[in-house]
Amino acid sequence: MGLLDLQKFFQATNPSQVLKADSPEDEKYYIDFSEVRGGKIIEELQENITFFSPDEPTCELFTGHIGCGKSTELLRLKEALEKAEFHVVYFESSQDLEMGDVDIGDIMLAIARRITESIGSLEKITLPQPRGFQRIIDGATRLLQTEIDLSAEATLPGVGEISASSEGKFSVEAGLPGIGKVKASDDEGVSLALGIGKITAKTKKSLELRKKLKDYLEPQTDNILETINIELIEPTVEKLKQDGKKGLVVIVDNLDRVENIIKSGDRPQPEYLFVDRGENLRLLKCHVIYTMPLSLMFSNDYNRLTSRLAVEPKVLPMVPVRLRDGNECALGMKNLRQMVLARAFPDLAPEQRLGLISEVFDAPETLDRLCQVSGGHVRELLQLLRSLITKERKLPLSREWLEKVIRDKGNQMKLGVDDQEWELLRQVQESQEVKGDREYQILVGTRLVYEYRDSQGSWFQVNPILAELGNLI
Structure with a gap:
């Protein structure tokens, strides 16, 4: 009888799971790919804050393919910064x-x-009432005709009655199942967070309300930024330093997922936010890290982007399975094998896992084949593995069923590729380059092509599953 529980193995391959750095269980699954990704990017972000500019606000941009592991790395950065007393x-x-x-x-x-909520949870820190910002929220509340009373009661699902004292502490009282009330009696910060939460929840569901809120906020952008800095961020940083902390860092994840729709002035939304309004993003008086769409690395506005935000974006590339010359990337493949085997045997050392490949696959070559066709995209690797487990439903997983999964995936991808795109893919296969925003949107944004980095810089490879279909010859 094998050592591996197929059900637990399947659950561990969830491609949507973000590994939390402070979770002992998640830590068993983590593999450090920094050596094959062009450097220790997260360490660079950390040092820019902790060493080079601990007392001066910084603004950083972080990007990469969706699903390449950015959130996992940012949570590790969060833990490292907290250990450094931020x-x-x-x-x-x-x-x-x-x-x-x-x-x-x-x-x-x-x-x-999010700052207000986070600081409100700290026992030792209380902030002065942000009266100016409160007036802005009150105005938005009246405009949207909601029934929010920022200093009285708001309904939240799934909890009992919660009272917020002047110290920012909460106590739960009995309430009907599924219905409860939150009372923010004296703590203005708590009521402010509730008010903003209600507004954003309401407008997220309604295009009309979002337009009303934009029309209200847009003329006040400079005033809002100044008010947030003066009434919220600067007092927060001061209180944190009095409590022994070195400062405040805000990490805004998933902003790279903003859709590529047309915004004001016929501008794509990524360019509008990060280029046209980039100066606003960097004016907060604390350290801020934003994830941004990878498409901006290929935009004609890239130079304006770096000028407006005064920073070069950090890119988290794919894990290379091959080198530029086509030979296998030994270290990349070694790490990807461990990523798969760690899901199966999280409590074992790397060398012990290698000795148990036969518990998971019918041959070591099957595991290598799985890693190669993933192209080093970590979420794609887990998706392929999960599909294989779902279809075969028994161990060890076989090469025969893996080829069926690859073939099905390739046929599905092929349906969305037209003649013009095949021609572009042929050019990428030959040149290992992607040029300009248009090619990015067609090739990289749809994961038809992956980006890699080495000591010479960036290079590109056609998604291995597509490359095998024969259309590129």
Whole structure:
């Protein structure tokens, strides 16, 4: 009888799972790919804050293919910064924003809300009432005709009655199942966070309300930024330093997922937010890290982007399975094998896992084949593995069933590729280059092509599953 539990193995391959750095269980699954990704990018971000500019606000941009592991790396950065005595506010912006329709005001409200919530949870720190910002929220509330009373009661699902004292502590009282009330009695910060939360939740569901909120906030952008800095961020940083912390860091994840729709002035949304309004993003008086769409690395506005935000974006590339010359990337493949085997045997050392490949696959070559066709895209690798487990439903997983999964995936991908795109793919296969925004949108944005980095810089490879179909010859 084998050592491996197929059900647990399947659960561990969830491609949507973000590994949390402070979770002992998740830590068993983590593989450090930095050596084959062109450097220790997260360490660079950390040092820019902790060593080079601990007392001066910094603004950083972080990007890469969706699903390449950015969130996992950012959570590790959060843990490292907290160990360095910074207070870190990390949040996924997609929970607060409608990614198809985002404005600077929306981002600022989300940041203000998350800072307020995070600081409100600290026992030793209380902030002065942000009266100016409160007036802005009150005005938005009246405009949207909601029934929010920022200093009284708001309904939240799934909890009992919660009272917020002047110290920011909460106590839960009995309430009907599924229905409860939150009372923010004296703590203005708590009521402010509730108010912003109600506004963003309401507008996220309604295009009409989002337009009303934008029309209200847009003329006040400079005032809102100044108010957030003066009434919220600067007092927060001061209080944190009095409590022994070195500063405040805000990590805004998932902002790279904003959709490529047309915004004001016929501008694509990524360019509108990060280029046209980039100066607003860097004016917060604390350390801020934004994830940004990878498409901006190929935009004609890239130079304007780096000028407006005064920073070069950090890119998290794919894990190479091959080198530029076509030979196998030994270290990349070694790490990808461990990524798969760690899901099967999280409690074993790497060398022990290698001795148990036969528990998982019918041959070591089957595991290598799986890693190669993933192209080093970590989420794609897990998706392929999960599909294989679902279809075969028994161990060891066979090469025969893996080839069926690859063939099915390739046939599905092929349906969406037209003659013009095949011609572009042929050019990439020959030149290992992608040029300009148009080619990015067609090739990289749709994961038909992957980007890699080495000591010579960037290079590109056609998705290995597509490359095998024969259409590129």
